[in-house]
Amino acid sequence: MDLARHWRLKDQRYRLEGTVCADCGAKFFPPRQVCLECKSTNLTPREFNGHGELYSFTTLRSAPMGFEDQVPYTVGVVKLDEGPMVEAQITDVNADALKIGQRMEMVTRKLRAQGDNGLIIYGYKFRPETKAD
Amino acid sequence: MAQRKLGRGVAVVGAGMSKFGAFPEMTTRDLFAQAFREMCATVDKGFDPQTIEAIYLGNYSSDLFEGQGHTAPLLTNWVGLSPRPATRVEDACASGGVALRQAVLAIASGAYDIALVGGIEKMSSLATEKVTDTLATAGDVLFEISAGFTFPGFYAAMATAYLHAYACPTEALLNVGMKNHANGALNDKAQFGQRIADIMEARKKSAAKKGLPIPTWANELEFLRDERANPYIALPLRLFDCSPISDGAAAVLLVADELAAMFTDHPLRVIGSGQASDGALHDRATFTAIPAARLASQQAYAMANVTPVDIQVAEVHDCFTIAEIIASEDLGFFEAGQGWRAAQAGVTARAGTRPINTSGGLKSKGHPVGASGVGQVIEIWKQLRGVAGARQVAGDLRLGLTHNVGGTGQTCVVHIFERA
Ligand SMILES: [Zn+2]
Numbered sequence: 001m002d003l004a005r006h007w008r009l010k011d012q013r014y015r016l017e018g019t020v021c022a023d024c025g026a027k028f029f030p031p032r033q034v035c036l037e038c039k040s041t042n043l044t045p046r047e048f049n050g051h052g053e054l055y056s057f058t059t060l061r062s063a064p065m066g067f068e069d070q071v072p073y074t075v076g077v078v079k080l081d082e083g084p085m086v087e088a089q090i091t092d093v094n095a096d097a098l099k100i101g102q103r104m105e106m107v108t109r110k111l112r113a114q115g116d117n118g119l120i121i122y123g124y125k126f127r128p129e130t131k132a133d
Numbered sequence: 134m135a136q137r138k139l140g141r142g143v144a145v146v147g148a149g150m151s152k153f154g155a156f157p158e159m160t161t162r163d164l165f166a167q168a169f170r171e172m173c174a175t176v177d178k179g180f181d182p183q184t185i186e187a188i189y190l191g192n193y194s195s196d197l198f199e200g201q202g203h204t205a206p207l208l209t210n211w212v213g214l215s216p217r218p219a220t221r222v223e224d225a226c227a228s229g230g231v232a233l234r235q236a237v238l239a240i241a242s243g244a245y246d247i248a249l250v251g252g253i254e255k256m257s258s259l260a261t262e263k264v265t266d267t268l269a270t271a272g273d274v275l276f277e278i279s280a281g282f283t284f285p286g287f288y289a290a291m292a293t294a295y296l297h298a299y300a301c302p303t304e305a306l307l308n309v310g311m312k313n314h315a316n317g318a319l320n321d322k323a324q325f326g327q328r329i330a331d332i333m334e335a336r337k338k339s340a341a342k343k344g345l346p347i348p349t350w351a352n353e354l355e356f357l358r359d360e361r362a363n364p365y366i367a368l369p370l371r372l373f374d375c376s377p378i379s380d381g382a383a384a385v386l387l388v389a390d391e392l393a394a395m396f397t398d399h400p401l402r403v404i405g406s407g408q409a410s411d412g413a414l415h416d417r418a419t420f421t422a423i424p425a426a427r428l429a430s431q432q433a434y435a436m437a438n439v440t441p442v443d444i445q446v447a448e449v450h451d452c453f454t455i456a457e458i459i460a461s462e463d464l465g466f467f468e469a470g471q472g473w474r475a476a477q478a479g480v481t482a483r484a485g486t487r488p489i490n491t492s493g494g495l496k497s498k499g500h501p502v503g504a505s506g507v508g509q510v511i512e513i514w515k516q517l518r519g520v521a522g523a524r525q526v527a528g529d530l531r532l533g534l535t536h537n538v539g540g541t542g543q544t545c546v547v548h549i550f551e552r553a
Contacts, residue, residue, distance in 0.1 A: 005275075009275060012276075029415075030273075030275065030276045030415075036412070036416065055294065055420070056290040056291070056293045056294040056297075056420055057290060057293055058286050058289035058290050058292075058293055058367045058368050058369075058370075059365075059367070059368045060281070060283060060285070060286050060289075060366075060367045061364065061365050061366055061367065061368075062261075062262075062265070062283070062285065062366050062367070063262075063281070063283070064262070064265050064266050064269055064278065064281070064283050065262060065263075065266050067281050068262075070281070073281060075280060075281050075282050075286055075290070076290070077290055077414070077415065077420070084415070085414075085415040085416075085417075086415060087276060087277050087280050087282055087413075087414065087415050088280045089280055089281050095368075100293070100294070100297045111279065111280075111281075112281075123279075
């Protein structure tokens, strides 16, 4: 993916910014222009707090381009406390210790190096919730 | 849901396919011509291919796989059918099934009397990582793939959720692979013409020949549990839970029902057709079912005026073993959470009461993505006409079903066929 496209997504990548429907209150990540619940187009930005529960996960032993140097790595789906599901890498944990339903929190990490020029792309990952929070 | 009817009846009167596999020496054109010729030969009373009025071609991504776009007119020209209208249909791995539906609707509308449905994909020219990347474009590139997900990863996440929700043992997945390999071993068009046991014995022989220690697997299950023989791709999915990278083509001839008798005395009527769409995986409330598959099958059952128990043989989209288990529930064959038990009990085996993927499925027959949905029809054609040979399901078969999924369920298309 080109860097310009990544830059346009910076509010999502760095701040987990989605949308909330002004008419029915439904919340979305990634952001949407039409509410999936009531079909309203009256949606406004909403930053999510980055906490939720692990809905599912897997550890990949075979990687797509740009992720070769990370294998094996774990990806998962986190159901945010506000409702939306987020697909992300799971970090800072031994995958054997992961359990569906456990508390997770967002962290900002290096996602991958981009192309030949080695530009580094940052964005959200999730890890088990730390007590300090 | 409003019960929809076709404007007029549509029938399958010919069905053929190339062998599925990895064919570096063959071009897409060769594969398609092979499927087309075989389809022509299956028309019982013969026919003039020049009477075909339109072509609908399922093809996911010749652009990325081969650097060749605009495949529908190209292949139409290759089999001598220019200047007929040629339309390519792209709905990821459901491209073939959706092409079939487009042709069904075109004939039902009265626009055409005779249409060709093709499906084609040539995937093996690319290295495995590049294939993975090409398939990944069927997901949400901005919010799934950029997080590091792959297709095995999506279905593995579905499997993790399913195993957890229904206390299903991981090994239940392996049963699906063993069954589909056993079926594919009886299909001369299948990429893997081997049972797991055959693969196991071949590995033992090869080890002996090389003077290496001979593995001691006592049975198929032990082989599949062996991390070296059957490595994890995306936990809990292992290599033998995944469909292969394949080249292949399939072709089906559809005609208006009122004309079917000119082609054959044993047509298959297309009595049900349904299709639905959905967002990416993160837009779903659950991973243990595919909502679009449920909707598409409900539409097809309603149109056909049949229920799941009436279906005698089904080809379902087993791109991964977990997908077959979930499909068997989405189609209403089993209650949610019971699909794995049915697979384990042999209910879905060829000799079971609910045979699924008698062709070997995508797992063993192969999964040239744009061809897969059309290839499924060839098996139903053979089973319902009683010409499936060694893998023929016993009994008086009248009703069959195909279930074709694109992506993780962003597209699903279901068809029901009745032997006339
Ligand atoms: Zn709303």
